[in-house]
Amino acid sequence: MRLKKLDIVGFKSFAERTHIHLVDGVTAIVGPNGCGKTNILDALRWVMGEQRPTLLRGGKMEDVIFNGSQTMKSQGMAEVTLTIENAHGVLPSEYDELQLTRRLFRSGESEYILNKTVCRLRDITDLFADTGMGANAYSVIQQHMIDALISDKTEDRRILFEEAAGITKYKQRKRAAMRKLETTENDLKRLSDIVSEVKTQVNSLNR
Numbered sequence: 189m190r191l192k193k194l195d196i197v198g199f200k201s202f203a204e205r206t207h208i209h210l211v212d213g214v215t216a217i218v219g220p221n222g223c224g225k226t227n228i229l230d231a232l233r234w235v236m237g238e239q240r241p242t243l244l245r246g247g248k249m250e251d252v253i254f255n256g257s258q259t260m261k262s263q264g265m266a267e268v269t270l271t272i273e274n275a276h277g278v279l280p281s282e283y284d285e286l287q288l289t290r291r292l293f294r295s296g297e298s299e300y301i302l303n304k305t306v307c308r309l310r311d312i313t314d315l316f317a318d319t320g321m322g323a324n325a326y327s328v329i330q331q332h333m334i335d336a337l338i339s340d341k342t343e344d345r346r347i348l349f350e351e352a353a354g355i356t357k358y359k360q361r362k363r364a365a366m367r368k369l370e371t372t373e374n375d376l377k378r379l380s381d382i383v384s385e386v387k388t389q390v391n392s393l394n395r
Contacts, residue, residue, distance in 0.1 A: 317357035
């Protein structure tokens, strides 16, 4: 699995559509301060499902949309598309190439699209679980993640170690199953109350 191409438009400093081709081998992005190098990293993290605007160096998620300049008007939408080569089947998909798109409108509406089909954020999270990729995975290292690795708090380190060990997906499934069980138990309690009330009415009618 490797990143093949990144298409960006309306995201942060990328007002016009920009195509970044990631060829085989080591790829480095160089340039002077303020040219948008970190915005490329933010776009990569964002398209893979990042939900915390502070990690994208913003106060709210709408801050990722190009806000205009002296020569260009602001955009109403930010869009990033990531193309991934999956020839070896690392990602749980039957396709050899995956295209993931995320859009955000100034109205607050957002879209996730996987191979030109609208999907949910959870579908994206499940796709990258235990692969080393994703918004919180160790393939995209930022300063706060280095701090977590050397932190005295075991909980901070455990998240990255669990991702590397390949158990994150199962813990997510366990949490989802526990939530469903809790909801079912609450429904059963409510049903028991209704049955008890109906029995009382039936006994009253029999008398």
